[in-house]
Amino acid sequence: MGHSNKSLSIDLDELLKNKFTSSFRSGYTHYKGHTLPKRYEELQEAIDNFEVYDDDVWICSFPKTGTTWSQEMIWLIANDFDYVSAEENLGARFPFLEVSIVFDWRQLQAENEDFVPPIFLDDSLKFTREAKRPRFIKTHLPWSLLPKQLQDGSKRPKIVYITRDPKVVCVSYFHHVRLLEGFTGSFEEFFQLYVKGKVIFGPFWDNVLPFWNKRHDNNMLFIKYEDMKSNLSEVVDKTAGFLGKQMSDEEKNKLLKHLSFESMKTNMAVNYEPIIDFHRKHNLVHVDGAFMRSGSKVNRKMELSQEMDQVMSAWIDENDPNNELGYCYRQSKMCSSTTFENLTNEDLITVYESYIPKDLHHGFYKFRGYNFTSLYENIQQSIEDLEVFDSDIWVTSVPKSGTTWLSETVWSICNDLKSPIAKTPLNTRVRFLEYSSLFHFDESDDTAPSEVNNSVRKVIDMPSPRFIKSHLPWQCLPQEIRSFIKRPRVIHVARDPKDVAVSFYHHNRHFRGFSGSPELFYEMFLRGLMRWSPYDKNVLSYWEQRKEPNVLFLKFEEMKKNMPGVIKKIVGFLNVVVSDDKMAELLQHLSFENMKKNKDLGVDDIVKYINDKYLHNSEEEAKFLRKGETGAHKSEMSAKMAARIDKCMKYSNIC
Missing domain, CATH: 3.40.50.300 (P-loop containing nucleotide triphosphate hydrolases)
Structure with missing residues (x-):
């Protein structure tokens, strides 16, 4: 059941202070338009001047977009499928550069000598700097806050960026911050912070779009969580090619099984359970839960109210008006159009693709x-x-x-x-x-x-x-x-x-999840775009x-x-x-x-x-064979569309 539609008119900075501070996070700062924990001010210069090497491999992302999943994939491919070494905690193998700004444990350490966090979390910049080369580095920092050598191009390591449906990210991020980052507010309150860019590493679009605009750089690979869900094999191939690695069918099949959600969820090296247990031991976690929850793209429907869903649809369309990332929710003029005859082929395809689940669409x-x-x-x-x-x-x-x-x-x-x-x-x-x-x-x-x-x-x-x-x-x-x-x-x-x-329209509804109108589909068919x-x-x-x-x-x-x-x-x-x-x-x-x-x-x-x-x-909809009739279009297609098809496709001439 979705949350209530309660409208909130609140001071978001006050909300951050009252509901999103803890013994390991004293407050927040805003820098270059981004929201960050207060400790970033102390570490900003060290991050700016962090030495980068060309043989580094970086995974960049907004939180809860599939970072951990892609980290494990990248590390194993790049390290020749060394599953023995992969038993070491992912945070040690693939350190989180700026995690020390997320969890500032200095006060807790001063008050309790038994409080000894894992070394890769305690001083993350030092640990990452001294990691064995080639280094594997995770960051949620937006492009404008990355080390200068990355921004100015003087060093060109491999960079993989992963993103995900922002509606699903909102829900997943809420559960994450309740479990690990001390957020005590409601989902409605978190929703306001999220869409206004007041969560750490936000705003979402200011994090994603600069990387998207660099996706054609030869040291950049841009991937989507939905593609990993629908065709992990293809993403593995693409990532291996990007990293310059080859693999046998046997190695690939073993990797695919290792990366399955059930395997990842029970893998103590990647599921963050040791970190959660550490938090519980020191009474820093006050809710039940797991770092890896459903791994699903549909859980947002259980949490977003209709009003929230509509607000976020408009927010997505406003920030990605041409639906370049494929998360358009048809609130824009082009996406909501019911008359398609005047659209260009490019715009028509864009609208069509917005009605196909990402798991079942593979482009043209x-x-x-x-x-x-x-x-x-x-x-x-x-x-x-x-x-x-x-x-x-x-x-x-x-x-x-x-x-x-x-x-x-x-x-x-x-x-x-x-x-x-x-x-x-x-x-x-x-x-x-x-x-x-x-x-x-x-x-x-x-x-x-x-x-x-x-x-x-x-x-x-x-x-x-x-x-x-x-x-x-x-x-x-x-x-x-x-x-x-x-x-x-x-x-x-x-x-x-x-x-x-x-018949093809119904086939695409039941076989590929097409949720658009018959008129849109017929227009695609008429123009030869199917x-x-x-x-x-x-x-x-x-x-x-x-x-x-x-x-x-x-x-x-x-x-x-x-x-x-x-x-x-x-x-x-x-x-x-x-x-x-x-x-x-x-x-x-x-x-x-x-x-x-x-x-x-x-x-x-x-x-x-x-x-x-x-x-x-x-069950009735999920049938391959429907009616098998001749002339069935007469009850389902407008006379105008039928006449247009007859004019363009001279089937009667085939005899």
């Missing part, structure tokens, strides 16, 4: 005039060079054109429906070539569907004859197909683009090959109207024999109602995994 990549996710770049060359066999059978289409139905049809015609393999998931019988361009599930997650990762390799390893599915246009198929060096049978199915748009688009260009690429003896062009509407005729057409094309009994069996097996109930298709398992892990839709 343009190749040969078509749009793909950025993950496609990783597999493009292996697809181009794929060895093709004349015995292969390919099923191709634009998404939501009847691909699953046709895949099951083709496989069933060529195989015995009573065989054990017919009960295995369709996506293991008919492999989706570019599946890895859609998602990359954490390889350490044993519950993740195994069909998705390494999809090209899975096609390569299939026994002959291989059944292969793809949404790629003709121009992006393997070179041996395009050049007719090899002539596998290619069966393409097309569908009325208006019905495709409606994956595997432009639609008409993709379809026409196969239409133009329809007279080739190894290409069969079908239409979804034909399958709906005359499935027996379509089956006979496929049978003739594949040169196989189907008895009358087999034909009757096929027609029953391939009816849409039977297809919708057929658990052997396996597609609902993947939808369920994504839904359970990321989206939490109802």
